[in-house]
Amino acid sequence: MSETKNSAPSRPLARTPRGFIDRRADALMAERSVVEKVLRVYESWGYERLETPSFEYADALGKFLPDQDRPNEGVFALEDDDGQWMSLRYDLTAPLARFVAQNWDGLPKPFRRCAAGPVWRNEKPGPGRFREFWQCDADCVGSARPEADAEAIAMGADAVEAAGVPRGLYVVNVSNRKLLDGLLAKIGIDAGDVRTRLGVLRAVDKLDRLGAQGVELLLGAGRKDESGDFTKGAGLNPAAISQVMAFTATRKATRKETLAALAEVVGDTELGGEGVAELAAIDATLAALGLGEDRAFFDPAIVRGLEYYTGPVFEVELLAETVDDKGQKVRFGSIGSGGRYDDLVMRFRGERAPATGFSLGVSRLVAALSAAGHAPQARSGPVVILALDADAMAGYMQMAGQLRGAGIAAEVYLGQSGMKAQMKYADRRNAPIVVIEGSTEREAGNVTLKDLNLGAELAQSIDSNEAWRKERPAQILVPRAGLVAAVQDMLKR
């Protein structure tokens, strides 16, 4: 330490780490308000708040991220001073599994929990793709019932609506991993052949993006994309490929029709039959809860990347089209997802603890709402009291205190600049009103109130007629003793 004491300090560069961002008032409040609304929905469904720490021991967290080709396999990890490796959580589900296993005997079962908070991914950052973002989850551990899956789906739909997505602008697409597992058994792929299984899952997952032809290539030898990059395929033979493609074509207009089509294609396999029966029970519960096809749709091509899913899986798709940097219309895609993960707690306990849940991508949802023109309104700033006389500061501070006492956000300008700069400051603070007390006002026992909202309206209005101006003047002189009442009146305008 002492070695560097006398060397001239070099200035650090002020910058956020790569892939991390600062969130300022409006964007932040939009996110937090979504989180609050969504948590309130989860709690109304009986889900109890729980917050696990940011860190988990690496072995407890496990490795379930879809892309494991990054350093530390996609997580931020460090070695504690006792030699144990800890990782920042990459989602809220793996820590829940650890919590449930650790507290099994003391928990009411099934255990419903909800949580919101940041998760971290050690991934290559990109536009709109950050290495720290918020998720808002609800999970039910200890129930194998399909009603629990249906609940996750219906609650997800409720949550998305509470967050501000109008009905009709989203749909929950539901499938079941067992359907595809039945299909794989039928075309002779061994359950232990992880590589081929994953290859098929990933190919089917890309149906929306690549179309049937692209998926067929990925199921077979492989596919070269527009940039020339080649992705190796799952290596199926033509007969198997056509059966997988028949499977992806079971998506029909209604849940009942899809169920019938699925029964035909995979219903004769053990797993496929189970999958269809579970979806049928989910359909019945969704109907009881009043969710039609416009809100919850069966789409057998839905796979979801996370490897811990074992049964029903679903994702919430935002149907709004937005425009990208190049003016191209783009579908926003998934803003939340979920599914059943019956083996995650078993990693710790050795016995099954069936579980299912839903996770909402908060930042993604807010970005989607903004892009679709549903951004929340910016909030008004505080009333700003100008600081015109150094000797009168105590009085200015007192005014602010009185306004706050009446529930009105208020502050005194505390810089050293003149009146013009102070007015500009108030404007940048989005202040609705400026309070001015110069020496003339003070000697007469008055203050001047300036209505900045009105100023902004007048500046925008072409027809700024004088009569209206008089009725609602942009600036009034009021007795100092009547400050609070006058501000209240002006804010009510």
Next chain:
Amino acid sequence: MSETKNSAPSRPLARTPRGFIDRRADALMAERSVVEKVLRVYESWGYERLETPSFEYADALGKFLPDQDRPNEGVFALEDDDGQWMSLRYDLTAPLARFVAQNWDGLPKPFRRCAAGPVWRNEKPGPGRFREFWQCDADCVGSARPEADAEAIAMGADAVEAAGVPRGLYVVNVSNRKLLDGLLAKIGIDAGDVRTRLGVLRAVDKLDRLGAQGVELLLGAGRKDESGDFTKGAGLNPAAISQVMAFTATRKATRKETLAALAEVVGDTELGGEGVAELAAIDATLAALGLGEDRAFFDPAIVRGLEYYTGPVFEVELLAETVDDKGQKVRFGSIGSGGRYDDLVMRFRGERAPATGFSLGVSRLVAALSAAGHAPQARSGPVVILALDADAMAGYMQMAGQLRGAGIAAEVYLGQSGMKAQMKYADRRNAPIVVIEGSTEREAGNVTLKDLNLGAELAQSIDSNEAWRKERPAQILVPRAGLVAAVQDMLKR
């Protein structure tokens, strides 16, 4: 990856990392509710929400923690894949300095910001001492005015009261680093003699804990504590020690008296004079804002550990006495602190950006409130609908949906156990009401409602007289169609 595929997986142990904890519903909600109330106070003072990322580049974060003898000097750090070191923030102030320096030209100045979130300290964990905890801060950057310091103090007091600490149970103790700097100059300690300066600061900081005698030892040769550990002292001569002790005795009953005493002891030095003048201006503003000595007190012995403070410093002391594990009465001590740090932004920019702020230790405050008997009430759980018939699940789910539609939290039991276990489950969920629809009820078009709150009251009451029981029966049979209204009635009791 493929190498380990065939080895039998060993089960990870389910445990939280050392020094980290899970927070469950009641404790978590108590913390979050404090955060919300405190942020609302900050916002009413004109402070704008801002959230910086968890990570900062290590050089941008700097090294300002009091204990630098731990690995990574008290922070959690890791190397990014581009070779840059990143650290998890150890407070919310250092990241704010980085943000302000990075966005200087675009910010309204002075820039008032508030923030709440977790911070991480790579410290040895202990009882009640965690390595991840929440802070809730408000800072004003760009104002050198003492009114900004007074504002931080008064706002801190408001925040603590909003969080639920009754007036009279806390006091904000205020001092100014310049007082001590003036004193050090007076007794001939060079400003560049960092080691002696820190030694004196730390000794004075321990006045409350060690008493005058202990401080005297630490100012001189050193002190052996009860366990026999020796702490090396600042090495002052006896004359200097007596001047420092005279300084610590300037704490008087009123702010005005303390100011007079301080003027006498250090007012004749340049820095001491500045310090007294700043405190006098702070006193005037506090008086204008209505804060008497019962809320904001001048205590020249207050130092605060963080090394970036340059002027006024303060801490919020909880006055409640609590009882420790051994039944000993203990003072809870500091639940929040703040001060002026004029050089922190300058690290990046080269020119001064004066700043001052306040930081509340959320977890500590909630723990203190609980220990002092002011813990918030546990919230009621959801209405629980029992699952008695597998065939009737859709109907049960529908009931829950109808209750939620009326704004009542409700859930269906989704396990596989019998009625007795389900009742026990409802009890553990803190359910106010259980809804029971067996086949008898269903055939008659009825449901039974069981009032668990009443059950709990009856169990506690000695005088369980029959008349009262009839007027408010613990269990009623109602038509299925009247479920929602009947539940609403029962909740209103």
